[in-house]
Amino acid sequence: MTIIDKPADVPAPRSGGEKSGRLLDVKDLHVEFHTRDGVVKAVNGVNYSVDAGETLAVLGESGSGKSVTAQAIMGILDMPPGKIPQGEIVFRGQDMLKMSNEERRKVRGRKIAMIFQDALSSLNPVLSVGYQLGEMFRVHEGMSRKQSKAKAVELMDRVKIPAAKERVNDYPHQFSGGMRQRIMIAMALALEPDLIIADEPTTALDVTVQAQVMDLLAELQREYNMGLILITHDLGVVADVADKIAVMYAGRIVETAPVHELYKRPAHPYTRGLLDSIPRLDQKGSELYAIKGLPPNLLKIPSGCAFNPRCPKAQDICRTEVPPLVPVTERDGTDLAGRGSACHFWKETIHG
Amino acid sequence: MGRYVARRLLQMIPVFIGTTLLIFLMVNALPGDPVKALWGDKPPDPAQVAQIKHDRGLDLPLWEQYLHYMKGLFQGDFGNTIAGNRPILDEITQAFPVSMRLAAMAWTFELVVGITLGVIAGVRRGRIIDTTVTFFTLIVISVPIFVFGLGFQLIFGNELGWVKPTVQDSESFQQLMLPALVLGLVGLAYVARLTRTSIKENRSADYIRTAVAKGLPRRRIISRHLLRNSLIPVVTYLGTDIGALMGGAVITEGIFNVSGVGNLLYLGISRREGAVIVGIVTVLVIVYLLASLLVDLLYAVLDPRIRYA
Amino acid sequence: MPDLMKSPAADEPEVALAPPSGKAAEAGEVGGARSLWGDAWRDLRRRPLFVISGLLILLVLLVSAFPGLFTSADPGSGDLTNNFLGSPQLGHFFQDDWFGYDRQGRSIYARVVFGARNSVMVGLGVTLLVTVFGGLVGMLAGYFGGFWDSLLSRITDVFFGIPFLLGAMVVLNAFTDRDVWVITGALAFLGWTQIARVMRGAVITTKHADYVMAAKALGAGTKRILFRHVLPNAVAPVIVVATIALGTYIVAESTLSYLGLGFASDAVSWGADISDATQDIRNNPHTLIFPAGMLSITVLAFIMLGDAVREALDPKLR
Numbered sequence: 001m002t003i004i005d006k007p008a009d010v011p012a013p014r015s016g017g018e019k020s021g022r023l024l025d026v027k028d029l030h031v032e033f034h035t036r037d038g039v040v041k042a043v044n045g046v047n048y049s050v051d052a053g054e055t056l057a058v059l060g061e062s063g064s065g066k067s068v069t070a071q072a073i074m075g076i077l078d079m080p081p082g083k084i085p086q087g088e089i090v091f092r093g094q095d096m097l098k099m100s101n102e103e104r105r106k107v108r109g110r111k112i113a114m115i116f117q118d119a120l121s122s123l124n125p126v127l128s129v130g131y132q133l134g135e136m137f138r139v140h141e142g143m144s145r146k147q148s149k150a151k152a153v154e155l156m157d158r159v160k161i162p163a164a165k166e167r168v169n170d171y172p173h174q175f176s177g178g179m180r181q182r183i184m185i186a187m188a189l190a191l192e193p194d195l196i197i198a199d200e201p202t203t204a205l206d207v208t209v210q211a212q213v214m215d216l217l218a219e220l221q222r223e224y225n226m227g228l229i230l231i232t233h234d235l236g237v238v239a240d241v242a243d244k245i246a247v248m249y250a251g252r253i254v255e256t257a258p259v260h261e262l263y264k265r266p267a268h269p270y271t272r273g274l275l276d277s278i279p280r281l282d283q284k285g286s287e288l289y290a291i292k293g294l295p296p297n298l299l300k301i302p303s304g305c306a307f308n309p310r311c312p313k314a315q316d317i318c319r320t321e322v323p324p325l326v327p328v329t330e331r332d333g334t335d336l337a338g339r340g341s342a343c344h345f346w347k348e349t350i351h352g
Numbered sequence: 353m354g355r356y357v358a359r360r361l362l363q364m365i366p367v368f369i370g371t372t373l374l375i376f377l378m379v380n381a382l383p384g385d386p387v388k389a390l391w392g393d394k395p396p397d398p399a400q401v402a403q404i405k406h407d408r409g410l411d412l413p414l415w416e417q418y419l420h421y422m423k424g425l426f427q428g429d430f431g432n433t434i435a436g437n438r439p440i441l442d443e444i445t446q447a448f449p450v451s452m453r454l455a456a457m458a459w460t461f462e463l464v465v466g467i468t469l470g471v472i473a474g475v476r477r478g479r480i481i482d483t484t485v486t487f488f489t490l491i492v493i494s495v496p497i498f499v500f501g502l503g504f505q506l507i508f509g510n511e512l513g514w515v516k517p518t519v520q521d522s523e524s525f526q527q528l529m530l531p532a533l534v535l536g537l538v539g540l541a542y543v544a545r546l547t548r549t550s551i552k553e554n555r556s557a558d559y560i561r562t563a564v565a566k567g568l569p570r571r572r573i574i575s576r577h578l579l580r581n582s583l584i585p586v587v588t589y590l591g592t593d594i595g596a597l598m599g600g601a602v603i604t605e606g607i608f609n610v611s612g613v614g615n616l617l618y619l620g621i622s623r624r625e626g627a628v629i630v631g632i633v634t635v636l637v638i639v640y641l642l643a644s645l646l647v648d649l650l651y652a653v654l655d656p657r658i659r660y661a
Numbered sequence: 662m663p664d665l666m667k668s669p670a671a672d673e674p675e676v677a678l679a680p681p682s683g684k685a686a687e688a689g690e691v692g693g694a695r696s697l698w699g700d701a702w703r704d705l706r707r708r709p710l711f712v713i714s715g716l717l718i719l720l721v722l723l724v725s726a727f728p729g730l731f732t733s734a735d736p737g738s739g740d741l742t743n744n745f746l747g748s749p750q751l752g753h754f755f756q757d758d759w760f761g762y763d764r765q766g767r768s769i770y771a772r773v774v775f776g777a778r779n780s781v782m783v784g785l786g787v788t789l790l791v792t793v794f795g796g797l798v799g800m801l802a803g804y805f806g807g808f809w810d811s812l813l814s815r816i817t818d819v820f821f822g823i824p825f826l827l828g829a830m831v832v833l834n835a836f837t838d839r840d841v842w843v844i845t846g847a848l849a850f851l852g853w854t855q856i857a858r859v860m861r862g863a864v865i866t867t868k869h870a871d872y873v874m875a876a877k878a879l880g881a882g883t884k885r886i887l888f889r890h891v892l893p894n895a896v897a898p899v900i901v902v903a904t905i906a907l908g909t910y911i912v913a914e915s916t917l918s919y920l921g922l923g924f925a926s927d928a929v930s931w932g933a934d935i936s937d938a939t940q941d942i943r944n945n946p947h948t949l950i951f952p953a954g955m956l957s958i959t960v961l962a963f964i965m966l967g968d969a970v971r972e973a974l975d976p977k978l979r
Contacts, residue, residue, distance in 0.1 A: 036704070036707065074565055075564075076561055076564045076565050078556075105567050105568075105569065106567060107567070108564070108565055108566065108567035109565065109566040109567030109568075110567055113565070113566075114565045116558065116561070116562060116565075118558060121557070121558040121559065122558040122559055122561070122562045123559055123562065124559040124562070124563070124577055124581070125559070125581070125655070125656070125657055126580050126581055126654065126655055126656060126657075127576070127577070127580070128656075135566065135568065135576075136566060139566070139567065139568050139569065139572065140567060171656040171657070173656075173657050187562075187566065363815075366815055366819075367815060367818045367819055367822060368822075370815065370816070370818075370819030370822075371818075371819045371822035371823055374819055374820070374823060375823055375828070375831070378828065378831050378832060379831055490961055490964055490965065491957070491961070493908075493909070493912075493960070493964060494908065494912065494956075494957040494958075494960035494961040494964060495912075495953065495957045496912050496915045496916050496919065496932075496935065496953065496956070496957075497916065498916060498919045498936070498939065499935065499939075499949070499953050502939050502942055503942070506942060506943060510943070596824065602826070602827075602830075602920065603916065603919070603920070606920075617827060617830075618920070621827075621830050621831060621834050622834065622921075624834065629827075629831060633823065633824070633827070636824065637822045637823075640822055641822070
C-alpha cells in the first residue's frame with residue numbers, strides 16, 4: 001500500500017540494510033474454529049501488508065478477528081480447534097504457512113515478536129523477569145546464564161525501568177501494571193525483530209500510563225526501524241502513532257486508509273459510526289452516538305455485507321451481495337493512495 | 353518466615369492433642385475388652401482381670417487415662433503391650449525403619465512414574481497415550497489393592513519366579529521392590545491424574561502462549577514453563593502422602609509378610625491393644641503435621657507469589 | 662486402598678489444591694449456576710464416557726434394587742457337589758453357572774447379583790452422610806469465617822489427621838455384627854473431612870463473587886444469600902468430589918472385608934466374596950475375577966461419571 005522511500009544513507013541500526021521494504025504480506029487469510037456448536041468463521045479473507053518502519057493499526061470491536069489474524073501470523077493459534085483453510089502469510093518473501101514447525105519457531109521471537117494485552121497473566125508468575133527476558137538470548141543466541149542476565153538488565157534499562165539491576169530478579173507480580181507492560185515490550189524487543197505485533201498493548205493499563213507506554217513503543221520502533229502491527233479498539237491510541245489503518249468487521253477488512261484521511265473522510269458506514277461514537281468536548285449536551293445493534297455472531301454471519309443489520313444506509317443489495325474491498329477515489333476519479341472500502345455505497349459515504 | 357513457622361507449629365498443638373484424643377477415645381470408648389481377650393475363648397477370671405486393669409491404670413476414668421498417657425509420652429514412655437508386656441516404644445522403633453524404607457521406595461516410585469505419566473498424558477491430551485494413561489489410573493483406583501497385591505505376588509513371585517513371593521530380609525532392596533510397587537500404585541495413579549489435570553489447565557494459560565510466541569522449543573516450554581506451575585498441587589499430595597505410605601501399609605505388609613508398622617497396627621487392632629494403636633497414630637500424626645508444614649514452605653519456593661508473614 | 666492413611670479420593674485435585682494460603686479459593690471456581698449447569702448438561706450428553714458410566718450406574722442400581730429380576734438362584738445356599746464345579750460357562754448368559762461356582766458350590770453369578778446391594782448401599786450411604794454433614798461444616802466455616810472457621814477447620818484437621826482406613830478398622834473392630842449401618846457410619850465418621858474442605862474452599866470463592874456482593878447490597882438476608890446464591894454455585898465441585906469418592910468408599914468396604922472387618926460372614930457382599938476368593942486365587946481364579954470385576958466396573962463408573970462432570974463444569978478442561 002504505502003511505500004515509504006528510505007534514503008540509502010540512513011543506516012538501519014545493527015542489522016544493516018536488510019531492514020527495509022516489504023516485511024509482511026497477508027493474502028486472503030481465512031481462519032475458522034471448529035467447536036461443538038459449529039464452525040466459527042473468525043477471519044474471512046484478510047489482506048494487509050506492513051513495511052519496515054511502518055505502523056499498521058488494525059481496528060475493530062472484539063470478535064472482529066483482529067487478534068485471531070495476529071495469532072495466525074505469529075503461529076500461536078490453537079490448532080485444533082483453529083484451522084487455516086486458505087490464505088498466505090508471506091514474511092520477507094516466504095509463505096510462513098508452508099514452513100515446518102521448526103522454521104516457524106525460529107521466526108517467532110527472533111524475527112516477529114508479540115506484545116500481549118494483559119502482562120500479568122502473560123508473564124510466567126513463577127519465573128523472575130530476568131529469567132524470562134534472558135531466555136530469549138539463551139534459546140535463540142545460545143548465551144550463557146550470566147550473559148543473558150546482563151542482557152536482561154540492559155533491556156530493562158532500555159525500556160526505562162528504574163533500578164533495573166536490582167529488580168532483575170523480581171517476579172512479575174512485584175511490578176506495577178505499566179512496568180509489567182514495559183517488561184513485555186522489552187521481551188518483544190530483545191532480539192530486535194523486524195516486526196512487532198502489539199495486541200491491545202495499553203488496554204489493561206491506567207489512562208495516565210497508557211500514553212507513556214505507547215510513546216515508548218513508538219520511540220523504540222523508530223529507533224530500530226521495525227514494522228509494527230498495532231491491534232486496538234481505541235481510535236484515540238491510533239491517531240498519534242499509526243501510519244495506516246485497517247478497520248475490521250466480522251473477520252473482514254472493511255476499510256483501509258492512511259491514518260489522517262480516515263479520520264477526515266471515512267469511506268465506510270461502520271468507520272463513520274466508530275468515529276461518531278467518540279465523545280467530543282465541542283458537542284457537549286448532545287446525545288452520544290452509538291452504533292445500534294450487536295456485533296455479529298460468527299457462527300452465523302449475516303448474508304451480504306456483514307454490517308447490514310446495523311447499517312443506517314443498508315439497501316437490498318447489502319443483504320445479498322458481499323461488497324469487495326475496492327479502491328476509493330476522489331469524485332473525479334483520481335486515485336487516493338492506500339484507500340479502500342468494502343461498501344456498496346462508499347461513494348455516498350465519503351463524498352455524500 | 354521464622355514467625356510463620358512458629359505460628360504454624362503453635363497451630364499444630366491443638367490438632368495434635370485433638371487427634372490423639374480422638375483416636376484414644378475411639379480405641380477405649382468402644383465396646384470390647386483387651387484384657388478379657390487375653391483369655392481367648394475361655395472364661396476370664398474376674399479377679400485377675402481387675403488386677404491387670406488396676407496395674408495398668410485401665411480402671412481409671414478415660415480422661416485420666418489420657419492424661420497419664422500423654423504425660424508418659426512426653427517422657428518417651430509409650431506404655432507396654434497388654435499381651436506380652438513389652439515396651440511399645442521398642443516395637444515401634446523396630447517396625448518404623450522397615451516401613452520407612454518401604455515407604456521411601458513407594459514414594460519415589462509415585463513421584464517419578466506418576467509425574468512422568470501425568471505429564472505425557474496432559475501434554476498429549478486426547479491422544480491414544482492420554483487415553484491409555486487415564487484408563488490405567490482409573491483401573492488402579494477401582495480395583496481393590498489387595499487384588500493387585502495378591503495377583504502380583506502370584507504372577508511375579510510364584511509363577512514367573514522373578515522375585516521372592518514374600519519378604520525374608522526387610523533390608524533387601526530387591527525383595528522390597530514388589531511390595532513397594534504395590535504400595536505406591538494407588539498414589540501413583542492419583543499423582544498421574546493430578547498432574548494431568550493440572551497440566552491440561554495450565555497449557556491454555558496466557559504465559560504459555562507467551563512462551564510459544566517467544567519461539568521457545570516445545571521441550572523447554574513444557575519443562576520450564578508448564579511443569580513448574582503445574583506441579584504445585586501435586587506437591588501437596590506427595591507431601592501428605594509421605595506419612596500415609598509410612599504408616600498405612602497394612603494390606604501390603606500383610607500380603608508380603610513385611611514386619612513393619614502396618615503389621616504392628618493390624619495386630620494391635622485385632623488384639624485391641626489400644627496403647628499400640630494410639631502410640632503409632634501419635635507418631636504418624638507428627639509425621640503428617642510436619643510433612644504438611646514442609647509442603648507449605650515448599651509452596652513458597654515453587655510459587656513466589658506466596659508470602660509468609 | 663493400600664494405605665491406611667489415605668482417605669479415599671482425598672487426593673483428588675480439588676482437595677489437593679486446598680490447603681495453604683487461601684489457595685483453596687481457586688479450587689472450585691464456578692460461574693453462574695444455571696447457565697453453568699445447562700452448558701454442562703449439553704456438554705455431558707455428548708460425552709461417550711458420561712453416557713456409558715451413566716448407563717452402567719443405572720444398571721447397577723437396578724440390580725441392587727431388584728436382584729430377583731436377574732437370577733433365580735439362591736446366593737446363600739450351595740450344592741457342595743458343585744464345589745468349584747466347572748469353570749465359568751461364558752455362553753450361558755444369566756444362568757446359574759454363567760460365572761461358575763465357588764468353594765461351597767454356590768452360584769457366583771447369583772452372589773454377584775445379590776452382593777451388589779450391600780456394596781452400593783455402603784457407597785451411597787456414606788456419600789450421602791458425608792455430603793450433608795461435611796457440606797454443612799464446610800459451608801458454615803467458609804461463609805462465616807473468623808472464629809467459626811478457625812474452630813471448624815481445626816476440628817476438620819483433627820479428623821483428617823486420623824488415617825481413614827485405620828480409623829475405620831478401629832471402629833469396626835469394636836462391633837461383632839457389622840451390617841450396612843455400622844459400616845456406613847464408620848466410614849462416614851472418618852470420611853466427611855474431604856467434602857468439608859472442598860465445600861469451604863468453594864464457598865469462600867463464591868462468597869466474594871460480585872453477584873453475592875450485589876445481593877448483599879440489595880439487602881438480602883443471610884439465609885437467602887446462603888441458600889439462594891452461595892450454595893447453588895459452590896455445590897459443583899462438591900458433587901464432583903462426592904461422585905468420585907462414592908466409588909472409593911465401595912473399594913474401602915471391600916478392603917475392610919479383606920481384613921476381616923467388613924460385613925458379617927453370612928452377608929452377601931462383593932467385598933466378602935473377593936476376600937473369600939483370595940484363598941482360591943491360584944487354582945480357581947474365576948472365584949475372584951467375577952466379584953472383583955463387578956466391583957471394579959461399578960467403582961470405575963462412578964469415577965468416570967465424576968471425571969466427566971468435572972470436565973464439563975470446568976471450561977479450562979474442555
